[in-house]
Amino acid sequence: MIKKVQLTLQTLNLVVGFMVWVIISSLMPFISEDITIPPERLAILTAIPVVLGSILRIPLGYYANVFGARVIFLVSFILLLFPVFYISEASTVTDLIIGGLFLGIGGAVFSVGVTSLPKYYPKEKHGLVNGIYGVGNIGTAITTFSAPLVATQIGWSATVKLYLILLLIFAALNFFFGDRHEVKVKTPIFEQIKGVYKNEKLWIFSLFYFITFGSFVAFTIYLPNFLVTNFGLEKVDAGMRTAGFIAVATFLRPVGGWLADKLQPLILLMGAFFVYTVAAIILAFSPSITLYTVGSLAIAVGAGIGNGVIFKLVPFYFNKQAGIVNGIVSMMGGLGGFFPPLLLSAIYSITGQYSIGFMLLSQVALASLVLVVWMYFQDRLVLSSEVFNSTGQGILVTDVNGKIKKVNPAFTKLTGFDEQDVIGQNPSMMKSERQSKNFYQDMWKDIQEHGMWQGEIWNKRKSGEEYLQWLNISAVKDDTGENIRYVGTFTDITSEIEKKGGFERVPAN
16 A cells, blocks of 8 residues: 555655745745845845755765655655745845755755655656656646745745645655655665766766756746746736746656657657757747747747656666666756856846847757767667677678678687687688588679578688588678678587488588
C-alpha cells in the first residue's frame, strides 16, 4: 500500500515545494507597495530563491538515496517553516533577500523524487514516471495564480502565513505515508561524483536542462512583473497569464517523458530546441502582446517536452549514479533560472529593450540543437562499434584493393593474429594451400557480379594450424554503385565437421 502511494505523494510534495519557492516573485507587485525596492535590486530579489534551490539539489539527490525520500521531504518542509514565517514579517529588502535565499529549499526537493521514484518502476516507464512527478512544477502556477487573488483580500503578509499550514500538513503526510523501507544506496558522495564528472554526457544534459528548466523558472519569475510594467496589464491578469505559461510547460512534461519511452528521445530533443530557436527570435523583435503570447507559449512547449525527455535520458545513461547525476543536472536547471532575469535586467538597463537577451537564448538553443544532432549520430556510431566489437563472429574490413583496414576482437580470438599483425596486409596471408587458384578466381567473380560470396574455406591461424571457416564476403558500395570496401565475416566450423565424421569438402556457393 505504502509503495503504491509514493508517486502521488512525492508529486504532491513537489507541488508544495514549488508553491513555496515562488512566493516572493508571485507577490512582488503587492510587496513593493509596502517595501521600497530599488529597480536594480528587483531582479536579484526575484532570482535569489533559485540560488539555494539549485545548489542544494546535489546533496538532496544524494541523500535521497542514503536516507530515502520520506526523511528528506519531511526535514525539508520543517526547515521551510522558518523562512516562510520570516518573509511574512519582512519590512526591508534585506529581510526579503535572507528569507528568499532559504526558500530555495522548496525548489531543491525536485531532485528527491527523480532519484527515488524510478526505484519503484521498470526502465521502460522511467520517462513517464519522472514526467508525472515533474507535473509538480504546477506548484509555481498555483502560487502565481492564487497568491495575488488571496493577497487582494487579506494582504500579502497573511497570504504568506497560509503556507505555514500547508507545510505542516505535508510534513505530517510524509511522516505517516512516506516509504520507510525504500531501497537505500550509500556510495560516498565524492566517489559518485568522481565516477561521473568526466562523462561528457553529464555536462551536455546539464546544458540542456539549464536551458529547458532554466527558461521555465526564468519566465515564471520574470513574467508577472514584466507583463505589468511592459504591457500595462493588471496584476491579477499578469498572474493568470503566467499561470497559463506554467500550466502548458508542466502538463507537457509527462507527455515528453511518455513520448521518450515510446520514441527516440534525442529526436524529440531536436524538435524542442528547434521550437526554442524560432520562439526566442519572435520574442527578440519586441512584438505585440499577441505575438509575445505565441512566443512565450512556444517556449513553454519546448520546456515541457524537453524537461520530460531529459529525465528519461539521465537514468538511461547513469543508472547506478542516478542520484548524484539528477542532483547535478537539476542544479544546472535551477541556475538556468537564476541568470536569465539578471541578464535581461542588465541588458534592459543598458539598451532599453530585451531583444539582445532573447537573441542570445535563440543562439544557445540553436547550439544545443547542433549538440543533440551530434549526440544522435555519435550514439549510432557507438552502437555500431559495440556490435562490431562484441559479436562472436570474426570480422575484417578491407579497402577496394584488398588491404585490411579493421578487424574485431573475435578475429584475433579465432585467428591468433593481433590487429597490428594484419592492418595493411592482404587476407591472403592467412590462406592455406587446400584451395586451388580457380577457387579464388570463382570467389571474386561472384563478389564482382553479385556483391557477395559465402561458403567453406580453409585458412591458417597465426600458429600455422589450418582450420575450416564458414566465410561471408560482401562488397560495400557508394552512392554511384562503385565498390569502396569489402567486409568479411567468418566462424570456425572445424569442430562441427569433425562431429560429422570427416572433412569432405562442400562446394562453395
